[in-house]
Amino acid sequence: MSDPYLILGVGEDADDAAIETAYLEGIKRCPPERDARRFEAVRTAYETLRTHRDRLAYELFDTSPTEPADVLDRAAPIGASRRPEPALFAALLRGDA
C-alpha cells in the first residue's frame, strides 16, 4: 500500500490534528518491536502528510503508481480477522489446496 491517507486511515480532507491523531493511534497499534515494517509505513505516511504544505506537495508531486493494495483498501478495506469455516479446514485436510 502506498497511499499515505489509506495507511493512516484518514480522509483526504483531514487536517493537521486529525493526521497527528491517526499517526499516534497507528504507532500505538503497530509499535516497531511488533511490526517494524508497518510502523515504518505509518511513520512515512505521517511525514508525507504532516502539514498542509506536505499534503499539497504530495498531491502535486507524488507520481508513484497506484498499487493493487491501494485499490483494494480503498474499495473494500480489511475487516476483523475471521475464523475460517470448518468446510475450509476439511478441504485443506483432504488436500484440496
Next chain:
Amino acid sequence: MSKKLRRRAPRSKSAPTNLSPEAVERKAREDLASGRHREAIAGFKQLLKLEPRQVWRTALADAYAGRARELAAKGMVKEALVMWENRAGLGEGIAFEPEQAALLLRMGRVEPVLALFADTGAVPSAERDRLRPLLAARYLAGEDTIAERLPADDPVVLHAEAARAALAAYCAGDKTALQATLTEIPFRSPYRDWVQILKALQRLPESPEEAAGQLARVAEGSAFGHLRRAAELALLPEAAFLAAIRGAGKTTVRFACALRGWPQARIVLWEELDRLGTAPRPETQLRLMYRHREALGADWIRRRGLRLLIAGYPASLKWRGSMGARPTSREEALLVAAWVAERRGDPWDEHERWESYARYLIHEQTSEGQDSLRNLRIALAFRRCDGVGDVLSSATPSADPEDLDRLVAAQLEESLTWDPDDCDTYLGLIHYYRRGKLLKDVRRLLEQAAARWPKDMQVLGAALDTALDAGSFKKAAGLAREMLALDPINSGVRERLVEAHLAHARKQINKGRPDLARKELVQAGEWARSGHARDQLDLTSGLIALFEDAETGAPALRDMVGRLGGGLAGLLAFALAGEALKLSPQKLFKTIGLDKPSAAGRDDLLATLSRLRTHLDSGGKITRELGTSLDKALATAPWTGLSRGETEGACDTLRRCGLHKVRLRVARIALKRWKGEPVFELHAFDAKYPKGFNGRSDNDIYRLEIALERAREEGDTRTALRIEEILASLSPFGIGPMPFAPPPRSDSTAFSPDAEVIVTLFETLGLDQALNMLGVPPDMKRDLKGLARRNGKKAAAETLISFLEMLGGFAEGGLEPPVPRPPPRRPAGPEGGKPKRGSDKDIDRDDEFPDQLDLF
C-alpha cells in the same frame, strides 16, 4: 464414429540392446542419480529381464518412487499412483512408502489404505506410525469410516473426538473449550501437528510471530501441510501476501483471506485485479478503477488515475473521456505534462513545464480571486524544478539571465511572492547569490528572512557568513554573539566567531593598526577552544610582535614554532599564519632564521598532514609558493613509515592540496609495498595527469583498468566508482567497447556507414530510442535531435556518421578523441560563456571547451 489414430508420443530411448549389462547398469544408475527417472526405469527393467537381481529391483523401486514424486508435483496424481503401484508390485524387500498412501487418500481412496494398514505383514510398525497422521487428517476431513475400521485403541481413534471437538471450539471462538480439548491430545498423538496448527491459529491476529513459531514446528511433509501453508500465507506482510496468493490454490486463498479479515467484496475485487496480470496496462487499470467508481470514490479515482496518464502521454489525456468520466482539464493536462518531463529528466523541460503549470494557476487566480491554497500550489510548482534537479545547491550564478540556474533562481524568487513563509527557499537563494558574490541580492533576501525569522539559527548563520564575505568583521562578531546567546554550546559558531575576530585582526594588521589587531586577538582568545584556533592566535600575535620589533619578535616566533613541535608541522602552521597576512613563507623563514622545512619523522609527517587537513576543512587554500615549499619538504618525508590507511589518507590530503608531484611519489612508493592496490593505482594515474588526461599512455590506462577489476572483485566500491569516472571521462562513450565502433577495415577502405541505414534505424526505432541504442552521449543526443527537427533525420544521420568517421581518424592517426562536454548544460550561445535556451542557430560550442572538436 471414426476413431482417430493418434501417434503415441515417442518415449525416451531405451538403452541400446547391444550394450553390455554393466554398461546398461552404469547408465541407469547415472540416470537415477541425475533425476532422469524414466530412463532409469527403462534401464533397470531391461536389466531385470536378464536377471532378477535384488539390487536392480531396489534401484528400480527408487526410480519408480522418484518418477511418482515428479508426477505428483506436477499434479498428475493418477499417473503418480500408477508408479507407486508398480513399485509396490516389485515384491519383497521393497519398503512401503507412506507417500503412496497419501496419494490414495488424496484421491479419496481410503479403503486400500485401510486395508494396507490392517495388513501388519505388509507395513512395518514404523511405517504404520507414519501412516497414522494421514488417516487422522482424513478423519478430521469427515471420513468417518476410518474410525469404524480401525481398532478402538488405535491413537487415530483414541484422540479423534478431542481433535474434532478442538476444531468445533476454535470455529465457535470458545477459547476455554479449545484449550481443554487440546490438552486431551498427547504429544505423541497422530494429531500432534493438528494441535500445533490450532494453537497457532488461536494466536492470530494478536501474536503473528508466536503463531509463525508454532507453525514452524509442523514439518513440511506433514499430513497437515496444506493447512500449515494456508495459515502461514495469512502471516505474510500485505505486499508479499498479494504476490503469494497469485500462485496459491483457491481454498488456501480463501482460508488465508478469512484469517486476514478480507471481506468477500475484497476477494472478488482482488480476483478481478489478478486477471489484469502482474504488469497491467495503465489504461486497463484506469478502466477497472472507473468500473468500481462507487466504491473507490470519484475524487480518489481522479487523483490516482491522473498518475496513470503519465504512461501514455499525450494520447492518455483522452482516456478518461472514452471511459465516460469527466475529461482531463487543462490544469490536469499541464500537471501530467510536468510529471512526464520529470520522468524524462531534462531540467530545461522540467523548468518549462512547471512554469507553464504555475502560470496557468496564476492566470486562473486572477479570474477567480485570491485563494491561499492556490497560492501555495503556485509557489510549490515554481520551486519544483530546483527541488527535483537540485539546480542551485552548488551552482554559481551565471552571468547570462537565460541560463538554467538564473531561470530557476527567478522561479524561486517568484515563489516567495506567493508563499513567503518558506525559510529554506530564502536560505537556498542566499547561499546561491553568496557563491556569485551578488551581495546586493543576498542582503535583500537576508533582510526579508531576518524580518520573518529573527531568531532562526540558519538565517543568523547566513547573515554571519555574508558579513564575513563582505569583510564586516564587527558585524560578524555581533551576529556570532547573538547565535551563541541562543545556542551556547554551538562550537561551530564559536569557531566562526574566532575566525571572524582573526580575520578582523588581519585586516587591522594590513591597515597598519597592530593595536586594534591585538584587541581583536584578545576578543578571539575569549572564544577560542580548539588547539588549532589557539595556535593561530598565538602565531598571529607573534607576527604582530615581529612587525613591531623584529629583534625581539623573531626569537619569540622561533620559540613559538618550537613549541608547536619544531618540525615541518610547526613550520606549516607558521607559514599558514603568515600566508593569511599575505606574507611569503620563504621570506618569513629567512626573517626569523628558520631552517629549510623538512619532515622530522613519522609523527611530524602525520602532524603536518593533519594540519593540512584542518586548514582545508576550514576553507583554506594552499598558495603556489607554499605548495612549492611543501613539494620539496615532503619529497624526502619518511613515507614508508606510514601504514596503508595512513598512506591512503595522505594521498587524499595531497590531492586536496593540489600537491600532485608528491602524491605521485607517495602512490608509487605505496605501490611498491602493496602491489596493484587499486586506490594507489588511482592516485598514481590521477596525480600523473593533473591537468586532464591528454597524452596519457596506454600502459597507464591498462593499469587503471586492471585496478578497476580488482577494486570490483574486492568490493571496494568507492575506488571502483572513482576509477570508472576517470575512465568514463577518457572516452565520450565511457567504459567498455565503443557502441558503434567502426568495423575492421582494410587500409584502402574508409569506414563509412550508410546514412540511409541510420535514417531507417531512426524511423524504425524512433530517434530517441535509436540514439539511446547507439549509446550516443546525452548532450550530443540533444544536438542531434535538434538537428533532426530543423534539417531532417538525414542531416542528423550524416552528422552522426561524420563523427564516426572522425573517431576512425583518431584511431588511425593517433589523435586525441574529442573531450566529452559536461552533460547538464545547453549549448553555448554565440558569445560563448554559459549555455542558454532557445536559439540553436549560430552556436559556437567550442568557446567553452576549446579541446572539443567542432562536430556540427
